[in-house]
Amino acid sequence: MNKFEQLGLSESLLKAILDLGFENPTEVQEKAIPLLLEKDTDMVALAQTGTGKTAAFGFPVIQKIDANNRNTQALILSPTRELCLQITNEIKNYSKYEKGINVVAVYGGASITEQARDIKRGAQIIVATPGRMQDMINRGLVNISQINFCILDEADEMLNMGFYEDIVNILSTTPDEKNTWLFSATMPAEVARIGKQFMKDPIEITVGAKNSGSATVSHEFYLVNARDRYEALKRLADANPDIFSVVFCRTKRDTQAVAEKLVEDGYSAAALHGDLSQAQRDGVMKSFRGRQIQMLVATDVAARGIDVDNITHVVNYQLPDEIETYNHRSGRTGRAGKLGTSIVIVTKSELRKISSIERIIKQKFEEKTIPSGIEICEIQLLHLANKIKDVEVDHEIDNYLPAINSVLEDLTKEELIKKMVSVEFNRFINYYKKTRDISNQASGSERRDRDDRDGAPRENNNGGATRYFVNIGSRDNFDWMSLKDYLKETLDLGRDDVFKVDVKEGFSFFNTDPEHTDKVMEVLNNVQLEGRRINVEISKNDGGGRRDHNGRSSGGSFGGGRSAAPRREGSFAPRREGSGGGFRSDRSSAPREGGFGPRSSSAPRREGGFSSDRPRTEGSSDRAPRRSESFGDAPRPRRPRRD
Ligand code: AMP
Numbered sequence: 001m002n003k004f005e006q007l008g009l010s011e012s013l014l015k016a017i018l019d020l021g022f023e024n025p026t027e028v029q030e031k032a033i034p035l036l037l038e039k040d041t042d043m044v045a046l047a048q049t050g051t052g053k054t055a056a057f058g059f060p061v062i063q064k065i066d067a068n069n070r071n072t073q074a075l076i077l078s079p080t081r082e083l084c085l086q087i088t089n090e091i092k093n094y095s096k097y098e099k100g101i102n103v104v105a106v107y108g109g110a111s112i113t114e115q116a117r118d119i120k121r122g123a124q125i126i127v128a129t130p131g132r133m134q135d136m137i138n139r140g141l142v143n144i145s146q147i148n149f150c151i152l153d154e155a156d157e158m159l160n161m162g163f164y165e166d167i168v169n170i171l172s173t174t175p176d177e178k179n180t181w182l183f184s185a186t187m188p189a190e191v192a193r194i195g196k197q198f199m200k201d202p203i204e205i206t207v208g209a210k211n212s213g214s215a216t217v218s219h220e221f222y223l224v225n226a227r228d229r230y231e232a233l234k235r236l237a238d239a240n241p242d243i244f245s246v247v248f249c250r251t252k253r254d255t256q257a258v259a260e261k262l263v264e265d266g267y268s269a270a271a272l273h274g275d276l277s278q279a280q281r282d283g284v285m286k287s288f289r290g291r292q293i294q295m296l297v298a299t300d301v302a303a304r305g306i307d308v309d310n311i312t313h314v315v316n317y318q319l320p321d322e323i324e325t326y327n328h329r330s331g332r333t334g335r336a337g338k339l340g341t342s343i344v345i346v347t348k349s350e351l352r353k354i355s356s357i358e359r360i361i362k363q364k365f366e367e368k369t370i371p372s373g374i375e376i377c378e379i380q381l382l383h384l385a386n387k388i389k390d391v392e393v394d395h396e397i398d399n400y401l402p403a404i405n406s407v408l409e410d411l412t413k414e415e416l417i418k419k420m421v422s423v424e425f426n427r428f429i430n431y432y433k434k435t436r437d438i439s440n441q442a443s444g445s446e447r448r449d450r451d452d453r454d455g456a457p458r459e460n461n462n463g464g465a466t467r468y469f470v471n472i473g474s475r476d477n478f479d480w481m482s483l484k485d486y487l488k489e490t491l492d493l494g495r496d497d498v499f500k501v502d503v504k505e506g507f508s509f510f511n512t513d514p515e516h517t518d519k520v521m522e523v524l525n526n527v528q529l530e531g532r533r534i535n536v537e538i539s540k541n542d543g544g545g546r547r548d549h550n551g552r553s554s555g556g557s558f559g560g561g562r563s564a565a566p567r568r569e570g571s572f573a574p575r576r577e578g579s580g581g582g583f584r585s586d587r588s589s590a591p592r593e594g595g596f597g598p599r600s601s602s603a604p605r606r607e608g609g610f611s612s613d614r615p616r617t618e619g620s621s622d623r624a625p626r627r628s629e630s631f632g633d634a635p636r637p638r639r640p641r642r643d
Contacts, residue, residue: 007033010063012097020093026052029059031205036060036181042202043181044195049154049307049328050335051207053183054090057151061125062091064149067100070122072142074149075174077130077167079157079304081107082285086307087153088127101125106142108132109278116141130158130166137173144170148178155184155191157304157328164190171198185331186324216334217314219365221344221354225513227496228438230261232345232370233317235438237267237295238428239371241383245313246306246332247297250321258317259297269295272302300325309335316344319353326357373432377425384424436494465511467500468520469539472529473508483508491516491523509539 003024004017025033028047036043037060047053057076065073076091078084088105095101104118106128112135119126119142126133126142136142150171152158158167171180171194180199184191195202224232237243249255252273259271270284270293281302287293289308298306300320311333320326326342333340344365346354354365371379408416472478478486480501487498487510500511512520517538524536 003030007059008037009033009059010098013059013063013094015097016094019096022055026056028053028056028205028207031207032056032181033059035203035205037063039203040179042179042199044187044199044202044204045181045183045207046185046187046205047183047207048185049331050309053153054087055094057153057181057183058087058091058094061149061151062095062098062101065101065124067098067124070102070124071146072119072123072126072144073147074125074151075133075144075147075170076125076127076151076153077133077158077170078127078153079129079161079163081109081129082304083154083307084127084129091125091127103127106132106136108135112136112139112141130163130170133170134166137170144174147174150174150178150180152180152182152184152194155182155194156186156188159188159190159194161301161304164194167194168197185327188324216338217330217340217342217363219330219342219344219357219361219363220368221346221365222368222370223346223348223351224370224438226347227499228370229317229345229347230258231435231438231496233258233315234262234265234267235370235376236313236315236343236345237262238376239379240313241380243294243313244291244311245295245315246303246311246329247295247315247317248300248303248320248329249297250299250318252299254318255297255299255302259295262295262297267295268293269297272296272298274299274302276302300329303332304328306332308332310338311335311340313340314342316342316346319344319346319350319357323353323356323360327361330361370438372437373429373435377428377432380428381421381425384421388420434494436497464514465499466514466517466520467509467511467539469507469509469537470524471507471535473504473506475505476529478503478508480508483510487524490527491520 004014004022007025007030009017028045028051032043032045032053033056035041036057045053045056047056061074061076076087078087084105084107088103091103095103102118102121102123103125104115104123104127106115106119106126108129108131112132115132116136116139126144128136133142137144152167180202182191182195182199182202222232222236233247237245247258247269249258252275255273256271256275259269262269270287272281272284272288276284284293284296285306288296295315296303296306297317314330314333316326316329320329330340330342333342344354344357358364411419472483480503483503484498484501487493487501488495491498493512493516497512497516498510500509502509521536521538524534527534
C-alpha cells in the first residue's frame with residue numbers, strides 16, 4: 001500500500017495521483033487529508049504556498065461531494081485570478097477519473113454572464129476571487145445557500161488585499177452547517193477573527209513552524225551602495241546562468257525601469273505590474289511559465305498568487321515596506337520540496353530590516369559578497385563547458401561540417417577548445433576587466449553595531465563619500481553633465497564613480513567614494529585646463545540632492561541644458577534610450593531581432609555572431625555584456641506542467 005492509499009483516498013483519485021507523478025503525500029496532505037475525509041469538521045491549516053495545500057483540501061472535497069447532485073456544494077475562495085485559475089486546473093486534474101464533477105472558475109476581468117452560464121449547467125465546485133463572487137451573489141447569479149464546504153485559501157493574502165468585507169458577506173450567505181477549511185501562511189489578527197466568527201472548534205494543523213519561512217528556502221543578503229543596486233542584480237544574474245527568478249521592486253515605476261534596463265542589457269526579463277492590461281499580464285506569465293523569461297520583475301501586488309514551480313531565486317531588489325511581505329515573496333521559491341534561495345540586495349541604512357526579518361522568519365540570513373568579475377567569468381566559462389558537453393547534436397549540422405572542418409582543420413584539439421570558449425569568455429572578461437568591485441560587505445560587528453544602536457546608520461551626510469571643491473565651472477563652459485564626463489575621463493573613473501556634481505559659475509562641487517580621494521587630489525591638482533591650473537580641495541559642504549538610478553544627480557541646481565558645454569567625443573555617459581529596445585509585455589510572443597525579450601522557443605534569435613554581441617556603448621564599461629545563445633537562452637527541459 002503506498003502512502004496515498006493509506007490516507008483513505010478513492011481509487012479514482014489514486015489513479016489521478018499516479019498520472020500526476022506524485023510519489024508521496026506532502027506534510028500538509030498527510031496531516032489534513034485523513035482528518036478531512038473521516039470527520040465533518042472545520043479546520044485551520046497553517047501552511048505556506050508550495051506545500052501541496054491545494055491537494056490537501058482538493059482531494060477530500062472531490063471525494064466528499066456528490067457527483068450526481070448538480071447543486072453547488074463547495075466554494076473555494078482565493079486571493080487572485082492567477083491562483084483561482086491554478087486551483088481550478090489542479091482540481092480538474094485531480095478529478096479527471098471522477099464522473100460528473102464540474103468545476104467553474106469565477107474571477108474578475110472575464111465575462112460574468114459566461115461564468116454564470118457555466119455555473120447554471122451544474123458546477124459542484126466553484127473556485128472564486130472574493131470580489132467577483134460578491135458581485136455574482138449581488139446579481140443573483142449564484143446560489144451558495146446549500147454548500148457543504150467552504151475553503152479559504154491563502155486567507156492572510158485575501159485579507160491583506162482588503163477582501164475582509166467581501167469574505168464576511170459571502171460567508172454570511174452560506175449555511176451554518178457547512179464545514180469551513182481555512183488555509184493561511186500566517187495568522188494575523190484579522191484571519192483569527194474570521195476563524196472565530198465563522199468556524200466551530202476547528203482542528204488546527206501546522207506545517208513547519210508558525211510564521212516561519214519554508215525550510216527549503218535559504219536566505220542571503222548582499223550589502224551594496226545604493227547606486228550599485230542594479231549592477232549587483234546583473235552580477236547575481238551573471239553568476240547564476242540558469243537563474244529562473246522573480247525580482248521584486250517596490251513600485252510599478254521601478255519594476256518597469258528595472259525590467260527595461262535588464263532587457264536593454266541583454267537579459268531575458270519582463271515586467272509584471274498593475275499598469276499592464278490583463279492580456280499583457282497573461283502574456284508575461286505565459287512566457288515566464290514557458291521559461292522564455294528568466295527574470296520576472298514584479299510588484300508585490302502583481303506577483304500575488306504566482307504559482308510557478310522551480311523558481312530558483314527570489315530577488316528582493318528592494319525590500320518591501322511591510323516586513324511581513326518578505327515571507328510571501330520568499331515563498332515563491334523552494335516549492336514542492338525543491339530548494340530555493342531568497343536574495344536581498346540591501347544598503348547599509350536598511351541593514352536593520354534584515355534582523356527584523358530574521359525574527360519573523362525564524363531563520364538566519366547568510367551575508368554574501370557580490371561576485372567579482374573574475375568569479376563571474378569562471379562561472380560562465382564552466383557553464384559553457386558543461387553546456388558544450390551536454391548539448392544534443394542535431395544531425396542537420398552534418399551538411400555543414402565539411403565546410404566548417406575546412407576552416408578549422410589546422411587547429412589542434414586544444415586550440416579548438418580554447419578558441420571556442422574564448423568566443424564567450426572574451427566578452428565577459430573584457431566587460432568585467434573594466435568594472436570595479438562593488439561588494440560592500442558589512443562585518444559581523446558592523447551588523448551587530450547597527451542592530452544594537454537601534455539602527456541609525458552612521459554614515460556622514462555624504463553617505464560616506466568625499467566631496468570636493470574645484471575651481472572650474474560654468475564660466476569654463478561646463479554644465480554638470482559635461483563636468484562629470486570630464487572628471488571621469490581625466491581621472492579614468494567609471495560611470496557612477498563621480499556624482500552629485502554641482503556646477504556654479506567659477507567653481508563646482510562633486511563627490512567620489514573615499515577610495516578615489518588620493519587619485520582625485522593627485523591627478524586633478526596636476527592638470528591644466530586651457531593654460532589654467534586646476535585646483536581641487538576637499539569640501540566640508542555635504543552636497544545634498546539625490547541621485548537617480550543612473551547615478552545622476554537630480555538635485556534642483558545641478559541640471560540644466562547641455563548646450564553650452566564642451567562636448568568631448570566619446571566622453572559622455574551613455575544615456576537611457578527611453579523605452580526603445582525594452583521588452584514590452586504586449587509583444588511577448590513575437591521573436592525579437594537581436595533582442596532578449598521572451599522568445600518563442602521554436603524561433604531562436606539570431607544574434608548575428610558573437611562579436612556583435614557586445615556592450616552597445618563602445619569604449620564604455622557601463623553595460624553588462626549581452627548574453628548570446630550560448631548562455632542559458634535555449635529552452636530548458638522542464639517538468640511537464642499539468643495546466
Ligand atoms: P500547492 O501548494 O498546492 O500550490 O502545490 C505546489 C506544487 O506542488 C503544485 O505544482 C502541485 O502540483 C505539487 N504537488 C502537490 N502535492 C504534491 C506531492 N504530493 N508530490 C509532488 N508534488 C506535489
